[in-house]
Amino acid sequence: MTGVLASHQIEALLQRRAIRTDTPPVEGQVQPASLDLRLGTVAYRVRASFLAGVGRSVADRVAEFEMHRVDLAQGAVLEKGCVYVVPLMEALSLPADIHAIANAKSSTGRLDLLTRVITDGGTEFDRIAQGYDGPLYAEICPRSFSVLVRPGMRLNQIRFRRGRSVLDDAELAALHDAQTLVAGGPAVISEGLGFSVDLSPGPGGLVGWRAKPHTGVIDLDRIGVYDPAEFWDPLHSDRRQLVLDPGAFYILVSREAVHIPPGYAAEMAPYLAMVGEFRVHYAGFFDPGFGHAAAGGAGARGVLEVRCHEAPFVLEHGQTVGRLVYERMSELPRQLYGAGIASNYQGQGLKLSKHFRSADAPDG
Structure with a gap:
């Protein structure tokens, strides 16, 4: 069926190695309609944001624009106003009928972290073509706050679609x-x-x-x-x-x-x-x-x-x-947002990211 793939369909993609990772998925990484993507072990500080472009790899563009690299293994600060490219732990070998779209997670957006996924041969941010076979990278630009990150942190999430079934x-x-x-x-x-x-x-x-x-x-x-x-x-x-x-x-x-x-x-x-x-x-x-x-x-x-x-x-x-x-949805998810998956923002009002002590105004 066409539509957004549900959690159990994403798990099937993991089992079939259509989503590849050398580090086993962690609990909570698969969401009702998306998969959290995890940072790898190194960040490349680059001169400017970029897209790989047709026929070019992200690694080639990093070599072109790299200023220095940052080892994330023990934790490292990504500075406000700088642009970094981080290889992700997940890679893809998508079937010919499935494409994907990525976006920042809620807590990432609430910290004004401009975080986008780029791919080899990519001509758009956060868009992964049908049948894409290759690595994934996160471009990270802290806009308001410098942040301390470590490998395995999940700043982006990705959805998988078979066709499109947008409601008119x-x-x-x-x-x-x-x-x-x-x-x-x-x-x-x-x-x-x-x-x-x-x-x-x-x-x-x-x-x-x-x-x-x-x-x-x-x-x-x-x-x-x-x-x-x-x-x-x-x-x-x-x-x-x-x-x-x-x-x-x-x-x-x-x-x-x-x-x-x-x-x-x-x-x-x-x-x-x-x-x-x-x-x-x-x-x-x-x-x-x-x-x-x-x-x-x-x-x-x-x-x-x-x-x-x-x-x-x-x-x-x-x-x-x-x-x-x-x-x-392509199929009904087996778990819903807020139903037993420790969702941080269900029933929210005016609320800062989960990193801050409660200072939200209740609905009303």
Whole structure:
């Protein structure tokens, strides 16, 4: 069947060596509709971001642009503002009818880590062609915080698809009527499900967080230990609007609560210039079951990772900032997001990454 492959189908690809790794997979690496990718043992500091290009290998391009290499074996700091290429532990020998798409994991995006997968012969980031046979690499550019990484850390995830089964607007409207895909606002359906930003003041008037420009290093293995005040400025507004500064990074939250039913997956559509000069959400996968277990399918709000580009931009409460594209699963996953897999962000409100002590505002 066409659609996104479920966890047990990904496990079958591992068994058939269509996904190759010399280091056995770890518990939790296979997610309901994706596979986490693990960092290898070395990072190459390169002069600039690049794509391999047709007929060229990533190793050739690294040799062309390498400045120095960093041994990750004992842990090493990737510096803010620098570009690194890290060979991943996983490689692919995809069947001719399966292609793949990668994206940053949620915690990666919430730290403003620009993290993309590149391949030999690749002409696009995060896109792996049908039948690709070769290694995988992560390009990592810390934008707001320097980070301490080690081999085996999982910053990216990859989905596998057989064909494509994206829901058109009529199918999406019918699914919403049957299973309520969005609560807290009207269902705006146009080439996907639109969502907007919530700038109504929460407890203490909090509407979001802005990354501080000069901070310490974040060790990605340390969970729930960092004081948000050392890395983030809280944002307050009683006017239900926010002026975004060029180059600044923000954590905000969607007004709507989103629901991904078990037989479907969703992806955040790419940045669209017509909604403003900013980018929303680096981590664009929503797994089957997101918002499904919370309050019997009442949905979970989407955290928005926002970076403003060329000019200051006024963001208003309720302004549409993106859309979710829904796609059918090839088969029903055996486990859902939030159901026994220690999902960090099920039922979330305004929430920083898992590395920080709780400073999230509850829904309401």
